[in-house]
Every structure is written in C-alpha cells, then in structure tokens.
Amino acid sequence: MSTHAISPDDAADIAQIRRFNRLVSQRIGALDQSYLQRGRPLGEARLIFELAPDGADLRLLRTRLGLDSGYLSRLLRSLERQGLVVVDAADDDARQRRARLTAKGAEERAVYDLLSDRLAQSLLASLSARERARLTAAMAEVERMLRVASVELRLVPADSADALGCLDSYFAELARRFDDGFDPSKHQAHAPAPGTPTPGSHIPETLFLVAYSDALPIGCGALLIEDAEVGEIKRVWVAPVARGLGIARKLLHRLEDLARQRGLAMLRLDTNRALAEAQALYRSEGYEPIARYNDNPYAHHWFGKRLEAEA
Amino acid sequence: MSTHAISPDDAADIAQIRRFNRLVSQRIGALDQSYLQRGRPLGEARLIFELAPDGADLRLLRTRLGLDSGYLSRLLRSLERQGLVVVDAADDDARQRRARLTAKGAEERAVYDLLSDRLAQSLLASLSARERARLTAAMAEVERMLRVASVELRLVPADSADALGCLDSYFAELARRFDDGFDPSKHQAHAPAPGTPTPGSHIPETLFLVAYSDALPIGCGALLIEDAEVGEIKRVWVAPVARGLGIARKLLHRLEDLARQRGLAMLRLDTNRALAEAQALYRSEGYEPIARYNDNPYAHHWFGKRLEAEA
DNA sequence: AGTGATCGCTGACTAAAGTCAGAGAATGTC
DNA sequence: GACATTCTCTGACTTTAGTCAGCGATCACT
Incomplete structure (x- = not known):
C-alpha cells in the first residue's frame, strides 16, 4: 500500500494478469465484431442490449453506460426512428423519462443474445467435455476472485x-x-x-x-x-x-x-x-x-x- | 456443429461464459480508461504499446493490430511529430519500413507499462495471499483453455x-x-x-x-x-x-x-x-x-x- | 532496360463517438 | 407565485477511427 515499487513477488502475478487481460480482450473484441454484423453502430447495439425488457430510466442508463446526456438522447432518437424503442415519461416525475423496447426491439435484442450465445458456443465446440468443464470452472473461479477483489x-x-x-x-x-x-x-x-x-x-x-x-x-x-x-x-x-x-x-x-x-x-x-x-x-x-x-x-x-x- | 439449436447441457456453460465476458470486459474497459489518462487517443497508445523496443516492420504491425495501411501511416506520422517514434527503411528491402521507439518513446512506453501494472496491482492489493494464488491459477487455466479452443x-x-x-x-x-x-x-x-x-x-x-x-x-x-x-x-x-x-x-x-x-x-x-x-x-x-x-x-x-x- | 508487383504515403472522404452550451418543461421550496 | 433546481433534448461542434483510390519509390524477373 505505502510502497509504489513492485516487489519481485508481485511481478509474476502481475505478468499473469496482464497476459490474461491481453488474451481475453481479443475474445471480447470478437464479441464486438459479432455485434457489428447487424449493421448498427456499437453504441446503439450496446444500448439495446442494456435495455431491460421492462425498460429503464435514462438516468440509470447514463450512469451504467457512462454516456453523456446529449449523446444518449441522440442514440435513443435513432433507435426510435428504427422502431425499436419508445421513450415516455416516468409515472411519478414527468421530467424523468423511461426507455422501453418495442416488440420489434425485443426481437432485435434476442438476435444479439443469440449472437452472444453463438460465440460462446463456438468456443465450446472445439473443446472436449473435460476441457469444457475445466474452462467453465476456471472462469467461475476468476469471476469469484474478481468479485472479492472489488469488495x-x-x-x-x-x-x-x-x-x-x-x-x-x-x-x-x-x-x-x-x-x-x-x-x-x-x-x-x-x-x-x-x-x-x-x-x-x-x-x-x-x-x-x-x-x-x-x-x-x-x-x-x-x-x-x-x-x-x-x-x-x-x-x-x-x-x-x-x-x-x-x-x-x-x-x-x-x-x-x-x-x-x-x-x-x-x-x-x-x-x-x-x-x-x-x-x-x-x-x-x-x-x-x-x-x-x-x-x-x-x-x-x-x-x-x-x-x-x-x- | 450440424445443429444450430442450443442444448440444455450447453446452456449453463454458455451462461457462465457470458457472465465471465461481461465482468472481464469491465476490467478491460478500465484498462483502456487508464491508457487514455495520458491524453492520447487509444489507437496511438496501443501502437506505442505494441512497438517492441527494437522496432517492428510496418507489415507486421498492420496485421497484428488489424490496421489499414493509410491509417497506420497517419498514426506513425503523429507519433513522429511527438518525437516518440522514428520510421526508417528496412535493411534488405527499401520498400519495407521499420518503426522504432525513440528514447522518449521508450519512456512513454514504460509509463503505459506502469499504468498496466498499477491496475493489476490494485487488483491484487485487496486480496489475501491465498486468494491471489487462486486468482492467478484460475487465470492461467482460463488462458490455457482459451488457447486450446483456438487451436x-x-x-x-x-x-x-x-x-x-x-x-x-x-x-x-x-x-x-x-x-x-x-x-x-x-x-x-x-x-x-x-x-x-x-x-x-x-x-x-x-x-x-x-x-x-x-x-x-x-x-x-x-x-x-x-x-x-x-x-x-x-x-x-x-x-x-x-x-x-x-x-x-x-x-x-x-x-x-x-x-x-x-x-x-x-x-x-x-x-x-x-x-x-x-x-x-x-x-x-x-x-x-x-x-x-x-x-x-x-x-x-x-x-x-x-x-x-x-x- | 522494361514490366509488373509490392510497399508505404498522401489526399479526400465518411461514420461514429463524444462534448458543451443553452432551451424548455416539470418539480420542489420559500 | 417567484425562484432555483432537475431532467432531457437539440444544435453546433471536435476528435477519433476507419476506408479508398491513386502516386511514387523500390524490387524481382526477364
């Protein structure tokens, strides 16, 4: 904590984390690529993906996706034009607004879900049952430890x-x-x-x-x-x-x-x-x-x- | 392979992979953020990061980073203006060119290295020795399996x-x-x-x-x-x-x-x-x-x- | 020396991403 | 009811990312 230098003990762990980040970021890049297949900018795709079926407050969306108020507004306008989203006022406060997916929007979201599944599936496809089990167990473990670290x-x-x-x-x-x-x-x-x-x-x-x-x-x-x-x-x-x-x-x-x-x-x-x-x-x-x-x-x-x- | 449907057996594994991707992509997003701290676009930062100390052929850089020839050229010009990089002809073929970091560029690269280390270190800092060992072991395992899957x-x-x-x-x-x-x-x-x-x-x-x-x-x-x-x-x-x-x-x-x-x-x-x-x-x-x-x-x-x- | 291919560079684009300053409506407060 | 505040939206930007065609230098081959 007090020292900024990196001890030799840490060095190996840090190298492991960096190798890991490097490799996994390639995979996640692949995920982005597959989202772009739908011919829609990534920002819009992410927004569709983040929109819960029952809608979400714009405030929440902004903080969750880290978007500027004006930018989010524009993204929603574009999705509205495509007939995927409707934005209406919240029940209790007419200044706040909520965005919801239309039926067509929900379909589109399902497609993104499927693309995501496909990618995961293609990963699994080339592994034997034992290797799969090892992969998912290790992923669960990494997840668990990352959660611990973020506490x-x-x-x-x-x-x-x-x-x-x-x-x-x-x-x-x-x-x-x-x-x-x-x-x-x-x-x-x-x-x-x-x-x-x-x-x-x-x-x-x-x-x-x-x-x-x-x-x-x-x-x-x-x-x-x-x-x-x-x-x-x-x-x-x-x-x-x-x-x-x-x-x-x-x-x-x-x-x-x-x-x-x-x-x-x-x-x-x-x-x-x-x-x-x-x-x-x-x-x-x-x-x-x-x-x-x-x-x-x-x-x-x-x-x-x-x-x-x-x- | 032949079937496009997702079997119930796969579903749990796929869900695990997607949860994992989601969580880890947050971390990697954080990494990108920390690179942007240096007030330089991500493309340039990545390029500095990818440039080995002894230089690299432009061809190699293009394929490795997936960049357009014109785009890479422009990025290098910008880094040259900043005094971080020099580009000169390859020894054997004057059409090919090599990019190398200057002393100043190497320093800058070291800073990015440090930022990367810091992020990894901050992850480790909040974990006990045992938890660290579990995290790095699991990361190594995920890495291994991802490599297997990509064979x-x-x-x-x-x-x-x-x-x-x-x-x-x-x-x-x-x-x-x-x-x-x-x-x-x-x-x-x-x-x-x-x-x-x-x-x-x-x-x-x-x-x-x-x-x-x-x-x-x-x-x-x-x-x-x-x-x-x-x-x-x-x-x-x-x-x-x-x-x-x-x-x-x-x-x-x-x-x-x-x-x-x-x-x-x-x-x-x-x-x-x-x-x-x-x-x-x-x-x-x-x-x-x-x-x-x-x-x-x-x-x-x-x-x-x-x-x-x-x- | 001539020909075709390769390599990197520049100019001219477009699209996406993101920022900022108001405007306007709704709400809370005194 | 006046006033400050909150929330979203629009217009007017800038920056980043990325594409494409064509040019000139260089090389390999004949």
Whole structure:
C-alpha cells in the first residue's frame, strides 16, 4: 500500500494478469465484431442490449453506460426512428423519462443474445467435455476472485442508510434462523444508541463497517469500544449472494485492525447456537470461549481474543 | 456443429461464459480508461504499446493490430511529430519500413507499462495471499483453455512451408533427444516422397495435418495410407510452448477420424524409446504393442490399433 | 532496360463517438 | 407565485477511427 515499487513477488502475478487481460480482450473484441454484423453502430447495439425488457430510466442508463446526456438522447432518437424503442415519461416525475423496447426491439435484442450465445458456443465446440468443464470452472473461479477483489470496506455512520439497510437484512435473517425467533427491540435494549458520541461521555463509541461490491452494500460489521482496553465485535453479516468469498473474514480482520489502532488489548463477542458458520469463523481466527459477559437473551456462546500490539 | 439449436447441457456453460465476458470486459474497459489518462487517443497508445523496443516492420504491425495501411501511416506520422517514434527503411528491402521507439518513446512506453501494472496491482492489493494464488491459477487455466479452443487443425500439402517448418523443428528435437542422434536422410530413405500421388499408383498417399494457434503453426501429424486396409501414423509433434494442452491427442483423434473416413481398419506406428510421453499417449488411446513391421533404424517400439467403422 | 508487383504515403472522404452550451418543461421550496 | 433546481433534448461542434483510390519509390524477373 505505502510502497509504489513492485516487489519481485508481485511481478509474476502481475505478468499473469496482464497476459490474461491481453488474451481475453481479443475474445471480447470478437464479441464486438459479432455485434457489428447487424449493421448498427456499437453504441446503439450496446444500448439495446442494456435495455431491460421492462425498460429503464435514462438516468440509470447514463450512469451504467457512462454516456453523456446529449449523446444518449441522440442514440435513443435513432433507435426510435428504427422502431425499436419508445421513450415516455416516468409515472411519478414527468421530467424523468423511461426507455422501453418495442416488440420489434425485443426481437432485435434476442438476435444479439443469440449472437452472444453463438460465440460462446463456438468456443465450446472445439473443446472436449473435460476441457469444457475445466474452462467453465476456471472462469467461475476468476469471476469469484474478481468479485472479492472489488469488495471495498468503508467506515460509515451507524445510522446511515446503508448501515441500516444491512442491519434490516441481518435482523430478518436472525429472525428466520434463531430457534426462538428474534425481536430487534429486545436486542437493541442493551445496545447503545447509534451515532457519534461526545468525547469523554460514557456512551461507548461504535465503528460501523460496510462492505460494498460495486457501490452495493453486501455486508457489515461493527466494533463497540467499551473502554480503553476492551472492544466488542457485533453485527458481522454478509448477504447470501456474497457468501463463501471470505468477506466476513475480511470484515473481522479490518475490525481487529481498527481495535489495535485504538490500542485495545482485548476483543469479545457473543453468538447464537444457530449460527454455526459464525462460530467456526471466530474459532479459526483465534477466538476462545469465555464466561458470559452480558445478558443478551439471544446469546449462547461468548468468545474472547487477546490482541497483540501493532507492529 | 450440424445443429444450430442450443442444448440444455450447453446452456449453463454458455451462461457462465457470458457472465465471465461481461465482468472481464469491465476490467478491460478500465484498462483502456487508464491508457487514455495520458491524453492520447487509444489507437496511438496501443501502437506505442505494441512497438517492441527494437522496432517492428510496418507489415507486421498492420496485421497484428488489424490496421489499414493509410491509417497506420497517419498514426506513425503523429507519433513522429511527438518525437516518440522514428520510421526508417528496412535493411534488405527499401520498400519495407521499420518503426522504432525513440528514447522518449521508450519512456512513454514504460509509463503505459506502469499504468498496466498499477491496475493489476490494485487488483491484487485487496486480496489475501491465498486468494491471489487462486486468482492467478484460475487465470492461467482460463488462458490455457482459451488457447486450446483456438487451436485449428488444417490439412495442408506435405510440402507446404508450414509442414516443412514443423518437420524441421521435429527433426531437430529428435536429434537432441535420441540417444544415438538423428539423421533425417537415413529416416527419409524408407519414407515416400511427399506430394499428392497420382491415383492408382503404388505411392502411398500422405495426409498432413498442421495445428495452428492464431495462424501460427504449433504442431503436426501425418497419416500415411498404405493400402485399403492399413494406415500409418507419423510425425506427431507439438511445439514445446504448446505442450500439456492436449494438442497431440487432438491431432491423433483427427488423424483417426480421417482414417475411418477412408475406410481403414487398422492403424500402426513406430516410436523411439526416448519418447516416453509419446508412448504414454498411444497406450492411453488404445494402441497396443505389435511386432516390428518396418526397418526404421530409429524405432524401438511398434504399436497398432484396430479401428471400428464410422457410426 | 522494361514490366509488373509490392510497399508505404498522401489526399479526400465518411461514420461514429463524444462534448458543451443553452432551451424548455416539470418539480420542489420559500 | 417567484425562484432555483432537475431532467432531457437539440444544435453546433471536435476528435477519433476507419476506408479508398491513386502516386511514387523500390524490387524481382526477364
């Protein structure tokens, strides 16, 4: 992070990534070529492709495709002339507009889909069943790792929209999974009010971490600083779509870093017996069972871990 | 091949490939973006990137980048004005010209290299050592399989330039690997003259297969049709860079297909004891040891395989 | 020396991609 | 109801990318 030089360890990995990019960009160039077969500029083709069957707001399209407002407008006008698209005002706000594919437009989109399939199919055609399996497995793995790499952990206010959104999903899941259900109010009772505390007050400070994948919140975790020595890990949660990628571990590591930065010597946490994978995570990270330290009605296990000072 | 419909078996694989393309094309788009940071059109940036330190023939550049002659000329003129490139005549033919980077151009190229590295590095930075290893391993695997998929087997005249080129490399390798060296003339003595035979003559017909990866010959294999019943497999070879990808097996399969198409009932071949991997290939493909059937001075093992009729 | 082919360059294009400054309508705010 | 704001659209651009025909120099072959 701090160093800009490239270590020899990295060099081989970087070379691999660059070779990979080079090769794959050829393939993707081929995809563009096949789109051009329809005698339509690539910009228009991409737009057709990006238009969901039930339409999309122009704002969204602009940000998603990175287009200038005037440019998008012109592209849509051209597609309208071709009878592939209609643009009409949004229901709630007549300034905003939505673009939808016509029946003819949907047909055209299906053709692009088919071209895309063909290209993929021609790739597969020259491979044996075993080679195919290896290719698709490796692709899935690359995809998974790229998603992991694009995950960003950000400290946000505990009462921000993204934090509350994650907590909602988290609590909903707890309600489903706990044997005896889950009532947030009962749980919140012994928790502190969110927000930044006034320094010197006795309200413990909460550091709230949200994990984003492409600006979409997909997980969270909090560190409660109880006093100068002890912190509590709480609300570590990852959205179901993003599980199995090691994101919970990443959140935990970051929370521990934060704790160390504050000079804390000890972290503790509680957990419910229904959350087996959480317990496995904590144990594998060096957390050990300790005596009950709170009166959380939903807790069955209490763990603690001693932190070494920062290097 | 014959069917245009997409089977349900394929559908999952195709979906995987398309997801993959989509995700990776975002990354590569990011790469293009980072190149544009230098305030130079992408075409020029790519050209700088493609120019090897010791220069390149314009012909080669045109084919490699797929550029029109006029267009390339203009790009080079622009880079010359910027003092990044010099174009001078080739040594042997004053019509041909070579482009080379100046010192300033080499610096600029280094900057692009660095940008590329940075992007790759930023990908790696957010991954743990294990995750990195998984990513690069999977990328290498995808690369390998894509290369396999792009291999094309073509029947060529046995005296074509590509065929002779492969044979040269093949014989050179045999000379290195055989305990007692290898002299092509001694080997050729008992082999038939290349070329298409006159039908009805007694000169056996030779089908010569060359494996191409991006128009580059990377392997070969031949089928000698001795009579209506028996064929001989000869000169199966794969360039060292392309080994471990199953190309030899592919060549062998295709030669067997050709033999079946001609109604042959039996294939045989000989091999030297130094070529262990070749023997392993033949055994795994159902070839079994048979009695010596020729007087090839370099052969130690003779294999045969019975062909079933075409389905 | 003559002839035909090859190679790269220039001029003259076109199409696509993208930018920017308003205009005009709808909405939110005081 | 005045005023600022938001959103899209249009007109008027520029830049990039790419194509095509023809020219002049050079080469290979006779």
